[in-house]
Amino acid sequence: MDxxxxxxxxxxxxLSVLFSAAVTVATVVYAILTWKLxxxxxxxxxxxxxxxxxxxxxxxxxAFNLLRLQVRNTGMGPARRLRFRIKVIxxxxxxxxxxxxxxKPNFFEKGLEYFGPGQERFSAFTNMAVDFNTKVAxxxxxxxxxxxxxxxxxxxxxxxxxxxxxxxxxxxxPSIYKIEKSIEIIQRDVGHxxxxxxxxxxxxxxxxxRDRENDELQQRYEDMQRELGQTQQLPLTxxxxxxxxxxxxxxx
Numbered sequence: 319m320d321x322x323x324x325x326x327x328x329x330x331x332x333l334s335v336l337f338s339a340a341v342t343v344a345t346v347v348y349a350i351l352t353w354k355l356x357x358x359x360x361x362x363x364x365x366x367x368x369x370x371x372x373x374x375x376x377x378x379x380x381a382f383n384l385l386r387l388q389v390r391n392t393g394m395g396p397a398r399r400l401r402f403r404i405k406v407i408x409x410x411x412x413x414x415x416x417x418x419x420x421x422k423p424n425f426f427e428k429g430l431e432y433f434g435p436g437q438e439r440f441s442a443f444t445n446m447a448v449d450f451n452t453k454v455a456x457x458x459x460x461x462x463x464x465x466x467x468x469x470x471x472x473x474x475x476x477x478x479x480x481x482x483x484x485x486x487x488x489x490x491x492p493s494i495y496k497i498e499k500s501i502e503i504i505q506r507d508v509g510h511x512x513x514x515x516x517x518x519x520x521x522x523x524x525x526x527x528r529d530r531e532n533d534e535l536q537q538r539y540e541d542m543q544r545e546l547g548q549t550q551q552l553p554l555t556x557x558x559x560x561x562x563x564x565x566x567x568x569x570x
Contacts, residue, residue, distance in 0.1 A: 368466045369397035369435065375478050378443065380495045382488035387420055387441035387478070391433050397464040400430040407477070409456030412449065416456055416480075419444050433464070446483065456480045 370393035378384045391397055404421060406413045421427070422442040430439070446453055458478040465471050 364470075367395040367468070368470065369393035369395045369433070369464060369472075371397055371400065371433070371462050371464055371472075371474065373402075373460050373462065373476055373478070375480065375483070377446075377483075377486075377488075380498075382486075383445060383447045384443045385446050385480075385483065386443040388438060389433075389440075390438040391435055394435050395467055396435060397433040398431065398467065400433050400462070400464040402426050402429065403461040405459050405461075407457040407459050409452070409480075412452040413456035413458070416444055416453055417458060454480045454484045 369391050371389065372392055373387060373389045375385055376388045378386070402425075404417060404426065406417055409416070420441045420443075423439075425439060426441065433439075444453065457480070460476045460478060462474045462476065463472065
């Protein structure tokens with residue numbers, strides 16, 4: 319124990335320096351971790367409150383050959399003052415004609431002042447079955463600019479290559495199309511019944527039918543009772559006698 323105290327007394331200055339260095343390192347590490355935590359919190363807040371605009375080419379679910387542009391806000395916050403600029407990268411006059419066909423809705427020219435989270439808008443459509451080889455060669459570049467609710471401005475560029483849809487196929491009938499057809503059939507049948515065009519094949523059993531059936535049962539019961547009463551009655555026959563009554567005077 320004395321040796322330990324003697325060692326600490328001789329090296330008190332060096333130990334103080336080492337302790338101060340350890341405290342300094344720990345403070346620096348703590349500051350770095352705090353800065354990273356603040357950065358992650360800011361990024362998380364932006365991910366939960368900032369918008370994110372995507373534009374892609376999508377076919378109709380019920381008609382795979384009809385293609386259109388889909389604009390979606392996949393972010394958690396609303397987008398304000400959304401603007402578009404679309405130009406042809408390759409494809410020539412056919413691509414330009416296709417672009418004019420797709421961008422008929424006015425919001426491509428005027429933009430959108432408010433685009434909420436989860437909201438989506440669609441362009442006009444083009445029939446890919448017509449001039450397919452020239453349309454799949456078209457490539458468009460879309461420039462998008464918008465602002466968040468906090469005033470943060472975003473500018474993004476997306477490329478839409480129609481060649482990605484070359485060779486794509488659809489198998490079977492979409493479920494939404496089957497549901498639509500089934501609802502139309504049900505609506506038509508119900509309309510026929512409501513208008514009297516068709517009648518339901520239902521046998522109605524009313525109170526009059528019940529009364530008539532009870533009367534028939536009662537009449538049948540009375541007839542059975544009447545027949546049963548006639549069979550139980552036996553015919554009455556006089557008893558014949560062969561002996562003459564005895565008299566004292568004899569025969570007359």
